[in-house]
Every structure is written in C-alpha cells, then in structure tokens.
Amino acid sequence: MRPLRIALPKGRMMDEALTLFDAVGASVEESARTSRRLILPSADGRFEFLPVKSGDVPTYVESGVADAGVVGLDVLGESDPDVLRPLDLRFGGCGLAVAGPADAAYPDLPHGRTPRVATKYVESARRFFAARGVQVELIHISGSVEIAPLLGLSDWIVDLVQTGRTLAENGLVVFEEISRSTARLIVNRASHKLRLEEHQRLIADLAGALESTA
C-alpha cells in the first residue's frame, strides 16, 4: 500500500511541520527537501509530503488526493472544508485582526459612512462584522493588504498579524483581534476509515511529540 500522503503549505509552516514529523522518526533527506520535486518521501517510507500553496491544502485533503494535511486555522476559516481536524499542532501562531491607519476612526466612521475593508480573508471578515452587526463593504485583494488604506482603496484592513512589524512599517495599528490561529492536522474522512490504524498511529505519534516539547 502506498505511503500516507500529507499535504503541507509551502513556506515557514512547512519547515515547522517537517521538524515535527522528524521528531516522530519520519525525516525527509536534505537533498530532497531542497530539490524542486513535487512529492517528498519520508526516509522511513511511512509518508510522502506534498508541498502546495497553503490555501490549496484543504482542497487536496477534502478531495482525498492527500490523506491528511497541515494548515492554519485561518485558512480553514475561509474555505470550511469537510474534513476531520484531530489535532492542534500549536506552531504557526498568528492572529487575524482589524487594522488601519493610526488616525482612522474605528468602529464607527464619521457621518455614518459605510467602512470599506480590504482583506484576503473575506469569509472570516464577513462573519466577524456580521456577528458585531457592523455593515462593511469587503474588498477582496490577494496580497500586500497593508498598502490598501495608504492608497485610499479601503478604510481598514483585515489581515494576519504575527509580530506587527509589517503593520508598523506602514503606519498601521491593530484596532481589534478577530481570532487566534495555529496549525492544524486535518484528515480526509474516507481515508481515515479506510486506513484507520495508520491514521490513529500518526495522530498518537504527533500528539506524543507535541506533549514532549510542551
């Protein structure tokens, strides 16, 4: 039977995920890691890792192309895939927040004007403002969200904040945190049943490794 296929989000979260898998004896050789291969096998033969864009991890796992995946809670909040979410992996911590220029009004604009909010996280922003009963106009953009208020595209932004440095460099401040996010292990529903023992072992191993680093 082929190894369990694990979708990982390219970038820093993938490095942290591979470090965790390394701790449970499933290491990826350095030569493979730095290559541009589409699938990275673990040396012990248990897994193969599939590096993809973070927003695509839920799609690969929900469809069953990947048996499991690692992805931030913030990404799950956007696409709400129908998958199992057995473990909080605790790394990749960041917060989704409403921010804007230090002199911008929040949460009410002068004269009752409807605020425009630029974000990559349209669904999460929609849910947050709806729960507050605040009407906003959401503008979906796919990168460099922090320049939107500077260019006059929006009044506020909703974006991920890790250290706050990027915000500060652009003269923005956090008005309010919406949610905290960390990396999650997600598992395809069908694969979980068809290869139950392997998934149970994976979850127990990762939970054990997290326990020992806690």
Next chain:
Amino acid sequence: MPNTRISHVPPGSQDLLAGDVRRRRRVQSTWFALAEEEGYQEVIPPTFEYEEVFTRSAGPELAARLIRFVDRDGSLVALRADFTSAIARVVSTRLASAPMPLRLCYAGKVYRQQAEGMGRRRETFQLGAELIGDPSPAADVEVLRLALRTLWALDIRDFQVNLGDIRFVRPLLAGLSPDAADALRTAVDRKDRAALAAGAREIGAPAAVARALIELPELIGRSDVLLRARSLASGPDAEAAIERLRAVDALLTEEEREHVVYDLGEIRGLGYYTGIQFEVFVAGVGRAIGFGGRYDGLLALYGADRPATGFALETDALADLLAEEG
C-alpha cells in the same frame, strides 16, 4: 457567435452518454436484481412534491438545498431532494393499512442545490431501500447487509462502513443552548480534540460527560471499541446504543465484520436518525458515497408512527468506480 444557452447546460447538470449511461444502468440492474431477491418492491415517487414533504423531515441543511418553484396555484413545490421523505409520505398515506413489515426500494435522481466551484452536481442518481415496521437489530442488519452485498455484487472490495448509534452522543448534547450544542456537535463531527476539550470546559460539563466528550475521537475501531465505550456510556440512551451495536455485531458474518468500523462519534445524521447510523467509504473516493440507519421518529411526522430503517448509495460514484476497472 454561438448561443451559450444551447452550447452549455446550467452548472451542476450534465448529459450522460455511452459508457456513463451503461455503467449507471448496470449499477441499477444489479441493485434491483438483488433487492427483488430479498423481497423489496420498487417505488417510483413523483419528481416534484409540495416542499413540506422534504422540510418536515430534513434538517435545516437539506431544507436549505431544495430546488423550489411556485406551482400554478401558488403552492411551493420542490424537486425530489430525498427518496426517504417521499416514501415516508407514501407509507403514511396510501400504504397506511398495509401489513408490516414493508420492504421498499428505489433508484433514480435526486436534486439538491450545490455551491459552485466544488465540482458537485445538482442532480445525482441514488439507489436505496427502506424496511418499515421492524424495530429489531435483525432489521438493522438486513439493511446494512443489503448495502454491503450491493458493493460486492459490483466487484467493489476495498470499502469500509462507519457504524455508530446516535443515542450515544445525543444525551451529551442535551440541555445545552443551541449555540453550545452546535459548537460541540461540530467538534464531535470533526474529531477535533482541542475544540472538544474547550467545549467541555465552557459548558461546565460534569466529569463523566467531559471524559466521554474528550474520548469520543478515540472511540473508533473494531468491536473491542464497544467494550471501551460501555464504560463511558452515561445514561439509558447511551447504554441502549452500545447494546444495539453489540447485537448488530453479533449478527454479522466474519466477512462482513471486516468491513465495519464502529465509530461512536459518527453523528452526521443527528436530527434525522434515531438509532444506528452508518456511512459508506470506498477507496478512491474522498467522501462518503452512502449513508443509512434507523429513523423511528420520521414516519410519525407524516402521520403513521412506525419504526423504519434504510440506506441510500450514490449511483454515480459506484458507476465511476466501474469505469476505473475498464
């Protein structure tokens, strides 16, 4: 300039030709041969019904996905979203005085709204059966066995049935505010350990309930899981759930047991099923392609209180699996 109303069909609909048609017919004829052998009679309910037939039984999830239109007299009608609701109506009206148990089967299309971009169709073929008037574990097994035999008859070997009983989890969610119950139900469904632990704290659950909630994601496996679950069962409902699953297990053959995973956290049909419930997973398809279980309260909603159990399989998914064999 081509006319796009002719060159396309609406999203989520499709033409079926050649092999796609032959494979669906093969699945259906295999199914009807098997069902007839077991004494099930085919029912063909109408393609559209008053929408109330579906909203009465279905949870809000299905009710939100009905494809509705306004009839000549202003009544709201809906395309058939589910065979079980239509059959429940037939049994409660035209078959109200028929001798029990009734064995009914069907195959045809169901119509449901789908979000765009997920590659999901709005009209799909289903097949299935309902066994009405028999509350026994033997009836549960008869229906489950019919589902297993359908897969075997189509030469599908690599599959698992995820079997639970809704009465194990239901008492754990009883008495909570709708929001808290909804959050916990979602956490159980996702086997989300972090959310279950947080939820148990938030509702101030008694120790026994908290322990059961946190252990739920682990209560999945072969029949030994039923023994472990028994020590966590709180109250008569949860005990009845374990007892029923053990009775079902005892009636299964060794070969059937190899295809059954017991999962006490299986709650997909909460609000619809009242006893055992199952989902069918096949290698190569990332989601459940069949579901079934006991729905003793459902027929009462249509005026005839009778125990009932049944299942449905997605004909399209089964046909696609035949295609892979060539």
